[in-house]
Amino acid sequence: xxxxxxxxxxxxxxxxxxxxxxxxxxxxxxxxxxxxxxxxxxxxxxxxxxxxxxxxxxxxxxxxxxxxxxxxxxxxxxxxxxxxxxxxxxxxxxxxxxxxxxxxxxxxxxxxxxxxxxxxxxxxxxxxxxxxxxxxxxxxxxxxxxxxxxxxxxxxxxxxxxxxxxxxxxxxxxxxxxxxxxxxxxxxxxxxxxxxxxxxxxxxxxxxxxxxxxxxxxxxxxxxxxxxxxxxxxxxxxxxxxxxxxxxxxxxxxxxxxxxxxxxxxxxxxxxxxxxxxxxxxxxxxxxxxxxxxxxxxxxxxxxxxxxxxxxxxxxxxxxxxxxxxxxxxxxxxxxxxxxxxxxxxxxxxxxxxxxxxxxxxxxxxxxxxxxxxxxxxxxxxxxxxxxxxxxxxxxxx
Amino acid sequence: xxxxxxxxxxxxxxxxxxxxxxxxxxxxxxxxxxxxxxxxxxxxxxxxxxxxxxxxxxxxxxxxxxxxxxxxxxxxxxxxxxxxxxxxxxxxxxxxxxxxxxxxxxxxxxxxxxxxxxxxxxxxxxxxxxxxxxxxxxxxxxxxxxxxxxxxxxxxxxxxxxxxxxxxxxxxxxxxxxxxxxxxxxxxxxxxxxxxxxxxxxxxxxxxxxxxxxxxxxxxxxxxxxxxxxxxxxxxxxxxxxxxxxxxxxxxxxxxxxxxxxxxxxxxxxxxxxxxxxxxxxxxxxxxxxxxxxxxxxxxxxxxxxxxxxxxxxxxxxxxxxxxxxxxxxxxxxxxxxxxxxxxxxxxxxxxxxxxxxxxxxxxxxxxxxxxxxxxxxxxxxxxxxxxxxxxxxxxxxxxxxxxxxxxxxxxxxxxxxxxxxxxxxxxxxxxxxxxxxxxxxxxxxxxxxxxxxxxxxxxxxxxxxxxxxxxxxxxxxxxxxxxxxxxxxxxxxxxxxxxxxxxxxxxxxxxxxxxxxxxx
Numbered sequence: 001x002x003x004x005x006x007x008x009x010x011x012x013x014x015x016x017x018x019x020x021x022x023x024x025x026x027x028x029x030x031x032x033x034x035x036x037x038x039x040x041x042x043x044x045x046x047x048x049x050x051x052x053x054x055x056x057x058x059x060x061x062x063x064x065x066x067x068x069x070x071x072x073x074x075x076x077x078x079x080x081x082x083x084x085x086x087x088x089x090x091x092x093x094x095x096x097x098x099x100x101x102x103x104x105x106x107x108x109x110x111x112x113x114x115x116x117x118x119x120x121x122x123x124x125x126x127x128x129x130x131x132x133x134x135x136x137x138x139x140x141x142x143x144x145x146x147x148x149x150x151x152x153x154x155x156x157x158x159x160x161x162x163x164x165x166x167x168x169x170x171x172x173x174x175x176x177x178x179x180x181x182x183x184x185x186x187x188x189x190x191x192x193x194x195x196x197x198x199x200x201x202x203x204x205x206x207x208x209x210x211x212x213x214x215x216x217x218x219x220x221x222x223x224x225x226x227x228x229x230x231x232x233x234x235x236x237x238x239x240x241x242x243x244x245x246x247x248x249x250x251x252x253x254x255x256x257x258x259x260x261x262x263x264x265x266x267x268x269x270x271x272x273x274x275x276x277x278x279x280x281x282x283x284x285x286x287x288x289x290x291x292x293x294x295x296x297x298x299x300x301x302x303x304x305x306x307x308x309x310x311x312x313x314x315x316x317x318x319x320x321x322x323x324x325x326x327x328x329x330x331x332x333x334x335x336x337x338x339x340x341x342x343x344x345x346x347x348x349x350x351x352x353x354x355x356x357x358x359x360x361x362x363x364x365x366x367x368x369x370x371x372x373x374x375x376x377x378x379x380x381x382x383x384x385x386x387x388x389x390x391x392x393x394x395x396x397x398x
Numbered sequence: 399x400x401x402x403x404x405x406x407x408x409x410x411x412x413x414x415x416x417x418x419x420x421x422x423x424x425x426x427x428x429x430x431x432x433x434x435x436x437x438x439x440x441x442x443x444x445x446x447x448x449x450x451x452x453x454x455x456x457x458x459x460x461x462x463x464x465x466x467x468x469x470x471x472x473x474x475x476x477x478x479x480x481x482x483x484x485x486x487x488x489x490x491x492x493x494x495x496x497x498x499x500x501x502x503x504x505x506x507x508x509x510x511x512x513x514x515x516x517x518x519x520x521x522x523x524x525x526x527x528x529x530x531x532x533x534x535x536x537x538x539x540x541x542x543x544x545x546x547x548x549x550x551x552x553x554x555x556x557x558x559x560x561x562x563x564x565x566x567x568x569x570x571x572x573x574x575x576x577x578x579x580x581x582x583x584x585x586x587x588x589x590x591x592x593x594x595x596x597x598x599x600x601x602x603x604x605x606x607x608x609x610x611x612x613x614x615x616x617x618x619x620x621x622x623x624x625x626x627x628x629x630x631x632x633x634x635x636x637x638x639x640x641x642x643x644x645x646x647x648x649x650x651x652x653x654x655x656x657x658x659x660x661x662x663x664x665x666x667x668x669x670x671x672x673x674x675x676x677x678x679x680x681x682x683x684x685x686x687x688x689x690x691x692x693x694x695x696x697x698x699x700x701x702x703x704x705x706x707x708x709x710x711x712x713x714x715x716x717x718x719x720x721x722x723x724x725x726x727x728x729x730x731x732x733x734x735x736x737x738x739x740x741x742x743x744x745x746x747x748x749x750x751x752x753x754x755x756x757x758x759x760x761x762x763x764x765x766x767x768x769x770x771x772x773x774x775x776x777x778x779x780x781x782x783x784x785x786x787x788x789x790x791x792x793x794x795x796x797x798x799x800x801x802x803x804x805x806x807x808x809x810x811x812x813x814x815x816x817x818x819x820x821x822x823x824x825x826x827x828x829x830x831x832x833x834x835x836x837x838x839x840x841x842x843x844x845x846x847x848x849x850x851x852x853x854x855x856x857x858x859x860x861x862x863x864x865x866x867x868x869x870x871x872x873x874x875x876x877x878x879x880x881x882x883x884x885x886x887x888x889x890x891x892x893x894x895x896x897x898x899x900x901x902x903x904x905x906x907x908x909x910x911x912x913x914x915x916x917x918x919x
Contacts, residue, residue, distance in 0.1 A: 392578060
């Protein structure tokens with residue numbers, strides 16, 4: 001391999017060639033000799049975890065990282081904070097984690113570093129997200145000044161310098177923890193009503209002749225600059241592109257989620273794209289069976305090869321509204337594995353397979369392998385995700 | 399002043415507070431008293447055994463202590479600066495007997511003291527056996543928590559004086575590896591989680607009609623009945639499980655259910671079936687059937703060291719016996735009807751088990767049909783309903799309670815409150831007879847259970863039963879509302895330790911309804 005990370009992938013493949021012989025009680029490799037040459041189609045193959053809707057203990061995050069390495073996923077997108085809770089320690093603004101659900105549902109700075117190094121050892125990047133200006137209600141628990149008002153608590157107060165001081169503090173602290181080149185700044189689902197309704201914010205808008213839409217753009221771009229000053233490439237959810245794509249910093253990576261057909265528009269404008277079309281790659285949507293996950297194609301609608309290179313890859317998203325320690329792994333697997341093959345394997349190899357025979361058999365085998373390795377991957381052929389097996393039976397047919 | 403006297407005065411001065419809600423322990427110990435001081439546990443906490451007769455040759459304590467430290471830290475870096483005072487440097491464990499073999503009715507009692515005075519300050523555990531000490535370490539781990547502000551491991555409400563012992567010696571959980579194969583990692587995870595609530599018997603229902611996953615060296619074709627080539631347990635796998643459990647104070651009760659629930663045996667040996675078109679129960683007329691049972695039990699006796707073996711005997715549908723000519727003929731020749739034959743089968747299997755040194759457990763139908771003919775040492779395993787145990791003990795036999803309306807985990811509509819309130823001694827007032835109820839068991843039948851959902855179906859409801867089986871009646875809440883927040887915090891502790899325990903609210907293994915803190919779900 002050219003790098004140790006290639007070698008790590010090679011070891012994983014080797015481990016899947018090995019089977020335990022129940023008669024001789026040896027570990028064997030069958031059908032030798034093997035010659036395998038491998039490399040990923042996309043460089044960014046992500047899984048997103050949401051630790052704000054429910055706190056996930058460090059042990060659980062470690063287990064998720066382990067399971068990612070089994071299917072060669074290589075970016076853990078850590079959606080740390082959202083409106084419901086703020087679990088991470090921020091030394092510059094130590095009251096922020098008062099927004100955690102409870103004193104024990106928290107991550108220290110060392111916890112975060114530990115997660116990053118645990119992932120690195122498995123060849124997995126950690127991309128942190130600080131979603132602004134929406135999805136940030138929990139910030140005000142420690143610093144109520146960040147809210148437009150006590151009765152109107154999101155988005156973050158665009159008119160206040162303090163807001164950007166806090167963002168700068170958070171990002172500076174995070175720069176010491178998260179070495180990955182990309183940093184996610186969110187920017188989705190921004191409901192600007194509170195900006196109009198709160199007098200001092202409305203006044204600020206009027207003074208600058210801004211609509212709330214202008215203020216949204218202003219906020220996102222200003223946050224981007226803070227990240228860029230810290231030597232990061234900003235990633236933003238697609239609304240930022242849909243609303244003011246031409247103004248985004250040209251380094252921006254646009255994160256598609258609303259639907260299909262977005263990345264073609266993004267790359268046509270010369271920006272890079274990550275695909276997470278919610279119709280197929282949102283794992284909290286339990287009614288998306290593995291076949292739909294598998295057949296989703298990040299390059300759909302993009303024929304120009306130069307533009308194709310702007311699609312960094314894709315990401316399956318494990319939103320946490322109904323996912324906590326008790327059910328997160330069985331919601332992620334095995335469907336994330338279907339996406340993992342779509343993002344790693346060559347298109348010709350994928351297209352040559354038949355879904356209901358060759359792919360299904362291999363996915364069955366992989367799901368049972370995950371179970372053997374202690375990962376609670378759900379039955380493959382259930383229509384709804386994370387349902388129990390319908391009745392007694394072999395792992396390989398459920 | 400003598401140190402002991404000083405210690406005593408310290409306790410008296412601080413006074414004791416037994417308000418159950420300040421005590422965040424599960425299951426609730428026999429007696430607990432505590433104070434109001436906060437202590438910290440040193441980063442380099444050590445274990446000592448000064449005064450022990452037991453030498454820990456098998457490193458049972460040493461490994462348990464290390465596991466306990468890991469559990470207390472929960473992956474956080476406890477690297478805050480050690481305070482100069484109020485710092486516990488470690489735990490001294492005094493084990494009074496040298497016994498290190500786990501067995502039925504081994505002494506599991508312990509005393510745990512966390513003083514606020516002493517130089518150096520350390521917690522003290524005293525137990526008759528190492529297995530009592532293991533329980534003490536579990537309790538100690540629940541007193542400690544990681545403090546996010548100081549990055550230290552804190553211990554509140556010291557000093558603590560805990561004296562504890564279980565109410566019942568048999569506190570079981572059944573797992574079913576025939577309806578679905580459970581990988582070894584899954585089984586070990588279940589064993590670890592059992593120790594957190596002090597359950598001590600893993601009832602391994604290994605084989606049933608759907609699959610035969612375990613290696614039987616005497617009859618090597620039996621595991622052809624496994625679901626697939628890799629959904630199997632070798633004998634070394636089984637030994638590994640037994641050892642893993644024993645090191646944690648958990649006994650493993652193996653079950654080989656006969657004559658019903660045994661269709662999978664015939665995949666390797668079709669002569670065990672009455673006929674090819676009528677495949678259960680096992681052929682009672684064929685001596686080979688009993689040879690195979692003997693082989694199985696002989697192989698078991700080398701691996702499963704618990705003094706009991708479970709021989710099943712439930713849900714025996716005998717129609718294939720009357721419908722298959724050669725069996726019908728055998729019945730006639732022996733002047734038996736099918737009920738006689740059922741009884742004959744069970745008793746003959748019992749004798750085989752006894753010849754291999756086991757005492758036998760059978761499901762309650764055997765008692766309901768011919769209780770007076772069962773071996774006198776038989777333990778009857780109640781499951782059908784809630785009024786069987788009184789009849790069993792009145793007949794002088796021992797009993798294990800698992801009434802399905804309350805303690806079957808696969809019944810998703812059985813609530814944790816129902817688990818908590820199910821009283822094994824209900825209807826039994828005579829103290830002699832009460833002693834014959836050796837305990838109870840919650841059952842995780844596997845029809846819809848595999849590695850993907852077993853943990854959230856077992857927990858937290860099994861923990862509710864675990865307190866009913868461990869704690870004395872005085873410590874068990876009469877109104878479940880007063881136990882709700884304590885169980886909720888225990889569930890969150892399980893989650894923190896990586897056990898996928900489901901939310902309390904709603905039916906078994908529901909997903910959390912909405913975002914929120916762990917304790918409110």
